Amino acid sequence: MTDSFLKYPGYILRRAANAAKADLDERLSVFGLRQGNFSFLRLIDDSPGMSQSEAGRLLGIKSANMVAFASRLEQAGLLNRESADGRSLALSLTPKGRATLEESNRIVAEFERDLLQRVPESMRSMVIPILMAIWNPSDSD
Amino acid sequence: MTDSFLKYPGYILRRAANAAKADLDERLSVFGLRQGNFSFLRLIDDSPGMSQSEAGRLLGIKSANMVAFASRLEQAGLLNRESADGRSLALSLTPKGRATLEESNRIVAEFERDLLQRVPESMRSMVIPILMAIWNPSDSD
DNA sequence: TATTGTTATACTCTATAACTATA
DNA sequence: TATAGTTATAGAGTATAACAATA
Numbered sequence: 001m002t003d004s005f006l007k008y009p010g011y012i013l014r015r016a017a018n019a020a021k022a023d024l025d026e027r028l029s030v031f032g033l034r035q036g037n038f039s040f041l042r043l044i045d046d047s048p049g050m051s052q053s054e055a056g057r058l059l060g061i062k063s064a065n066m067v068a069f070a071s072r073l074e075q076a077g078l079l080n081r082e083s084a085d086g087r088s089l090a091l092s093l094t095p096k097g098r099a100t101l102e103e104s105n106r107i108v109a110e111f112e113r114d115l116l117q118r119v120p121e122s123m124r125s126m127v128i129p130i131l132m133a134i135w136n137p138s139d140s141d
Numbered sequence: 142m143t144d145s146f147l148k149y150p151g152y153i154l155r156r157a158a159n160a161a162k163a164d165l166d167e168r169l170s171v172f173g174l175r176q177g178n179f180s181f182l183r184l185i186d187d188s189p190g191m192s193q194s195e196a197g198r199l200l201g202i203k204s205a206n207m208v209a210f211a212s213r214l215e216q217a218g219l220l221n222r223e224s225a226d227g228r229s230l231a232l233s234l235t236p237k238g239r240a241t242l243e244e245s246n247r248i249v250a251e252f253e254r255d256l257l258q259r260v261p262e263s264m265r266s267m268v269i270p271i272l273m274a275i276w277n278p279s280d281s282d
Numbered sequence: 283t284a285t286t287g288t289t290a291t292a293c294t295c296t297a298t299a300a301c302t303a304t305a
Numbered sequence: 306t307a308t309a310g311t312t313a314t315a316g317a318g319t320a321t322a323a324c325a326a327t328a
Contacts (some may be wrong), residue, residue, distance in 0.1 A: 004183070006273065007271055009253060010249075010256050010267050012273060013272055014162060016158070016275040017155050017157070021278070022296095039152060050315090051233055064290090064321080064322095065290080065319065065320085069319095086327050087327045088286060089286080089287075106162050106207075108151075110274065116150055118277050119271055119274040119275060120270075120274065123267050123271055126155060126267050128148070129261075129264060130260055131150060131157045133255055133264075134157045135153055135160055137156070141191050160317095177294090193310070194308075194310075196298080202295090203298090204311085209294095226305080226309095227311060228303060228308070
């Protein structure tokens with residue numbers, strides 16, 4: 001590596017995130033899931049009945065893009081979309097969706113553990129505070 | 142936010158990287174550049190004559206995808222591609238490419254500074270070590 | 283009027299497979 | 306044989322604009 005890039009946190013952040021995403025996508029491929037699908041399923045499992053627009057807002061997915069995204073999971077038999085009030089859709093997991101989530105939860109827990117363990121123990125407790133500070137969800141999205 | 146996600150470093154890593162990319166893309170849009178273009182220009186400026194395949198290897202861009210990627214920059218008048226040895230292409234910046242890089246360097250320096258300053262001062266020195274550890278470039282790519 | 287969901291569209295990124303030409 | 310570059314193709318992510326139906 002040319003090294004000149006290793007000074008730039010923004011650059012390393014991107015490479016680290018890309019590598020982590022590729023790693024997790026690979027691990028989740030057995031379930032036909034990817035990083036984004038998994039987060040979505042976990043969110044809906046945590047809050048059954050959540051509307052599609054609310055889920056998109058929390059996950060940073062625009063409503064126009066939520067259509068295909070949620071449809072894919074619905075067609076895979078993992079997601080129910082029921083009309084809530086005429087315009088809102090109430091989302092919930094199907095039994096298959098819950099079973100898939102359950103299995104993939106274990107894989108993702110391993111992934112998260114492996115990720116954390118690459119960080120030297122002395123710095124490990126700062127991983128989340130630092131990433132949260134960089135993300136700054138309050139104003140950036 | 143549902144909070145249940147804020148325990149997962151992999152998730153926060155992704156959101157932080159997405160937010161940072163959107164931020165930088167926005168700042169670079171005046172120059173018609175995006176995060177990836179900029180890294181590429183900086184790499185070639187650091188090492189003029191570097192081959193396209195070598196640049197792709199360092200930046201994690203597959204050779205099939207480098208074609209359109211580099212062509213865009215060439216057509217924008219920022220990049221020279223000259224035949225090096227019959228199969229390799231030697232890359233270098235045009236004067237316009239260097240000028241664009243120079244201007245955008247300042248913008249990116251601001252971006253990197255703003256990003257770092259969101260991290261509390263006491264943790265700031267660990268940003269790069271932590272991200273490097275997560276990335277783990279030696280084996281992951 | 284503002285929100286929810288949708289369609290259409292477009293660009294970028296990433297990935298694989300197959301090919302040509304060259305080392 | 307291995308490498309450099311290319312073409313073709315496909316899937317996914319993201320963005321905007323415009324629209325219908327509903328609150």
